[in-house]
Amino acid sequence: MQTLKDLAVLCTSTCTSKDGSTEISGITLQSAAVQPGDMFAALPGLHVHGAHFVEDACQRGASAVLTDPEGARIVASTGVNNIPLLVVDDIRAVLGRVSAAIYGNPSYDVPVIGITGTSGKTTTSYLIESAFRTAGHSVGMIGTTGSRINGVRVPSSLTTPEAPDLQRLFATMRDDGVHRIVMEVSSHSLLLGRVGGTRFRIGAFLNLSQDHLDFHHTMEEYFQAKARLFTKDSGTCCDRAVICIDDSWGLRMRDIAEASGCTPVTVSTTGNADYSAGPSSIADDGTQGVSDHR
The missing domain is CATH 3.40.1390.10 (MurE/MurF, N-terminal domain)
Incomplete structure (x- = not known):
């Protein structure tokens, strides 16, 4: 207390x-x-x-x-x-x-991975949650489809809950023995201070396309809201960054992360990144796979 x-x-x-x-x-x-x-x-x-x-x-x-x-x-x-x-x-x-x-600064006790971008936040969150659980970790997830601990739903509201609700939820996850927290981070939450006080061990930027312009008015304002996750002294800057650099928005975000000292790792589908996705394949049983190149 x-x-x-x-x-x-x-x-x-x-x-x-x-x-x-x-x-x-x-x-x-x-x-x-x-x-x-x-x-x-x-x-x-x-x-x-x-x-x-x-x-x-x-x-x-x-x-x-x-x-x-x-x-x-x-x-x-x-x-x-x-x-x-x-x-x-x-x-x-x-x-x-x-x-x-x-609530005892719970995000300093349990590593939090924040994912921002216009599209793909939910899918990426589920993939990361699945990977951690397969590795034997207890995982909390917060996002568009709600919040859950190891697949069991817990009460929450909004893609990113308001700050008091979010920190209380972090504390609940910590007290329940969660090892990792994966969460979607909306532009609204970054601009309205909902994620203030949160330590993001990793921040991921996926992409940026036209959305939420009723709130942000311009694409540049929308971008700058997302950029708070990677901007020094924003109060929400992540420790490390993973940035998709498939377009000019991603390249700009990489530069912001580099200038902020949050050690960006880049990913791409074009091959000009630290990690890039290779050709996809479909097995006889319908399973799809993508080769990974570094």
Whole structure:
């Protein structure tokens, strides 16, 4: 557990409580999900600020609230004055780090492999999960089709859950003896801070094609969101990178990874990479295979 004082130092926050010894056992964005001892993260929403639900969170046993200056003003106007507040300018910028600290930084205990790209994330995740399980490892997987531990589904939401849910899920996997975690990393999650506080031992970039432009507006913005997984000082830069360099996006991502010092390994179907896929073959029983060249 972390104390209020610890968390205030971590996110360079002001705390309205003079007693910083209160221990925080969990964190959530949903007031209805608050358990006694949790911190309630009150974020601004599309239509209403989460601070309007602080009273409900307090009734359910919240020990503190993480919010922004607007949220603090809303809380003050509701007359709820007995709950400690941690006030920061940008909640999402610190939410991942705070959540990870509360749950004991689980991604530092269990290696996490993050896979990003427009197409193929789910297929690649399943292939990696299968390889690890065949090698005898206990594997957690998080992605579009849900989350599971050794093939058994566990509750989760979104391709990449919000930071408090993600770090709680990491902790559950760690406590269940998982050896490796494989996860899809969406551009939304990188830009909205959902994977903040996560240590990625390996980050993989597959490809980039037109998608999500209602959110990112341009392909360049979409690319830069993905690039946060390989960019130094982004807060989500992986330790090592695997980059598909079949097109100009991949070549640019390789250069970003090299400049960030995350030791990129390149793959390709053209032969101009560290690893390249050779001709495919189909056996008499219908099994397909691809030769590998280095």
